[in-house]
Amino acid sequence: MTTSLQRPYSGRRLTETRVNVNVEPVTEGVPRSAWMLNSRASTWHGPYVLLLLAFDYMAALIASVLTVSVISRFSDLIDTPAAGFYVVRDGVSSISPMFYIVAYWLLPLTWVLVLWGNGAYDRRYLGIGTDEFKRVVRSAAIIVSVVAILTVFTKTNVSRAALFTALGVAFINISLLRFGARRVLHSLRAKGRAIQRMLLVGAYPDTIEVHNAVTRTTYAGMVPVGIYLTEGAASVRGLETPVPIFSNRDVVELAADLDADTIAVCGSASTEPGELRRLAWQLEGTGRDLVVAPQLTDIAGPRVHIRPVEGLPLLHVEEPTLSGLSWLVKNVLDRITAAVGLLLLTPVLAAIAIYIKATSPGPVFFRQPRVGMEGRTFHCWKFRTMYIDAEERQAALMMQNESDGLLFKIKDDPRVTSAGKFLRKTSLDELPQLINVLKGEMSLVGPRPLPADNGDFLGDVRRRLLVRPGITGLWQVSGRSDLSWDDAVRLDLFYVDNWSLTTDLQILLRTIAVVLRRRGAY
Known part of the structure; x- marks a missing residue:
């Protein structure tokens, strides 16, 4: 694998395809400022995350509005000291302003913050797989636990029915709106938008296997735009390939030329000593992602665990759970x-x-x-x-x-x-x-x-x-x-x-x- 830490070979490229974009300068690492966020080469996730933030807040707010509406309508049934957040003036009970502040502002904001803390807005989990919804479930469990603990320690008399109605409806609303947002994202990806442009790096058989895997379903949003061959370049001359083939180029510069926001190192190319680490160093601060596709296909996440030993990340594959x-x-x-x-x-x-x-x-x-x-x-x-x-x-x-x-x-x-x-x-x-x-x-x-x-x-x-x-x-x-x-x-x-x-x-x-x-x- 040729990286810009090595002198690139000046031989002829297999395919003379070049996109006219500015080549980004190679940095010596990511910015070290605590207040500076790295800009990403892919931009689809920014507007999508803002949409999810609005959806989540709106979902929790709607749940609170419905809960207050139910409380107001059936106040004669729950107008007891245990109901909480009620004030009595001139013999007439009503919901206190504090309840509205908690229900309409603090609770929806808490949902958004807890979802953020659990990685529910992480672009790696959006649009594909179940991790996004697992984080929503985990956030709901955390909010229920926190609210229960706060009510006990502050000795606040809150209607448990009203509280769990608000939290339960909020969880359902958030899940449904996120599912709808995901369907919209999938439809956009089917039209070639909101995608990740991938440069595949490795031997031709390994890269083609990864190419076929990521292009089977359009909703994954992964679109290979080029293949960089680390070996066997001569054997593919004249072959009809699904994407342009390159060799003897600087990988980071090639990714910039192709406007690729993700570099996928495939198969045995990921085992080359030191090369993968140096490539990761080069990509720091460029906004481009580095992913490794090992020679292990059709094995889902729950069976795969990374166990580092002395700096060596070992990919441990568990047996299928067909018993127990x-x-x-x-x-x-x-x-x-x-x-x-x-x-x-x-x-x-x-x-x-x-x-x-x-x-x-x-x-x-x-x-x-x-x-x-x-x-x-x-x-x-x-x-x-x-x-x-x-x-x-x-x-x-x-x-x-x-x-x-x-x-x-x-x-x-x-x-x-x-x-x-x-x-x-x-x-x-x-x-x-x-x-x-x-x-x-x-x-x-x-x-x-x-x-x-x-x-x-x-x-x-x-x-x-x-x-x-x-x-x-x-x-x-x-x-x-x-x-x-x-x-x-x-x-x-x-x-x-x-x-x-x-x-x-x-x-x-x-x-x-x-x-x-x-x-x-x-």
């Missing part, structure tokens, strides 16, 4: 939810059964052998969506198969009945799988169950069998039948390797939105 208390809770919740769901959905299931019988001859249910946990075969329940001779007709349609994997998929399958098209679009044909969940053969969330007649599963695909297959999963909420087989397997393996109860909850919530949009269902 959380796994037991998942299994119990699956059974309870399936039992309650079958009970509540009985009228819906009956109506669907009548609909199927009325539109085509044959049984209501279709049971197909599928491979479950640890390779055990079970019969997966579904509402019948095809004519009864569908399996006999499949051989004649093999040339029209639109799936590149173990599944057979045709967007306009002639074997699907009129009722089946509706059931597939709405995913109602999957409801009988609650029977499999109740029996312990499936889970609410998990990898897609594959047909048993495809024989043994080899290679990475076998790892999917470590968990129960699910009614819904990452593949359903990420594109369903529109995904390639490789993408479907990658998402299933990601779920297995990074499972958590929080992940299951997120997938269930995303499933609702996917079903309503009817995307990728056929």
Whole structure:
């Protein structure tokens, strides 16, 4: 890796792409003034943070206004000394001015300060992942604790119902407004705005792997604008590459030329002794971020921990949590939810059964052998969506198969009945799988169950069998039948390797939105 601490090689660049911007001078480090903030090369987060500040304050203020409105309306029920913040004049009680100051000014301001202290405005956590909302939850817990302690020590008689109503509504409002702001940010990023421009540094295979990973989803907002090769430059001459290729350049100067606000050091390039540290020194004060993308993909944050030993940051990868208390809770919740769901959905299931019988001859249910946990075969329940001779007709349609994997998929399958098209679009044909969940053969969330007649599963695909297959999963909420087989397997393996109860909850919530949009269902 060439840095400006070394004399740059004067050889020819592979690609003569240059953006006309001013090259920033190399500094000797960040400013040391306690009152000076470093300006960032990327500017999208400034207006976005101001928007979140306004949203958070407004959310807490609305919660206080609603609480005061409820107190005023039902004052005859809570007008007791325990209610607090009441004054009595001429025999008439009313809310004191101090209450309005606390509710309309101090409490919303406290929310903003605590959120700030918990990193809820840190640009690294905005727009992607769950860390932003974890910090909102942590801030809510801190505020509740602080308010409870203050009321005890100051012996203030405050209505607990009013207090927790204000805090609870504020937490809900803040979460909803932040979710809305995130959706707006994602839509902007889909249009190429509010993005991070990345310069990828490393060997070509490593940089391409990172390029493919960060560009799979537009909402991440990471857009590679160039690749700087540290080795193997001659081997890629003449290749068609997704972004311009450079070599034998000063990395920091190249980043300035490309207007890149982030430098990503990929794969083995991050292990070069001293080079990564010197690059970090050079970037101090330039406003550009330095990130390291090690040769470790599809491993989520909870399993990865950095443990420094004598100045050497060791990346420790924990084993997947496919056992223990959380796994037991998942299994119990699956059974309870399936039992309650079958009970509540009985009228819906009956109506669907009548609909199927009325539109085509044959049984209501279709049971197909599928491979479950640890390779055990079970019969997966579904509402019948095809004519009864569908399996006999499949051989004649093999040339029209639109799936590149173990599944057979045709967007306009002639074997699907009129009722089946509706059931597939709405995913109602999957409801009988609650029977499999109740029996312990499936889970609410998990990898897609594959047909048993495809024989043994080899290679990475076998790892999917470590968990129960699910009614819904990452593949359903990420594109369903529109995904390639490789993408479907990658998402299933990601779920297995990074499972958590929080992940299951997120997938269930995303499933609702996917079903309503009817995307990728056929």
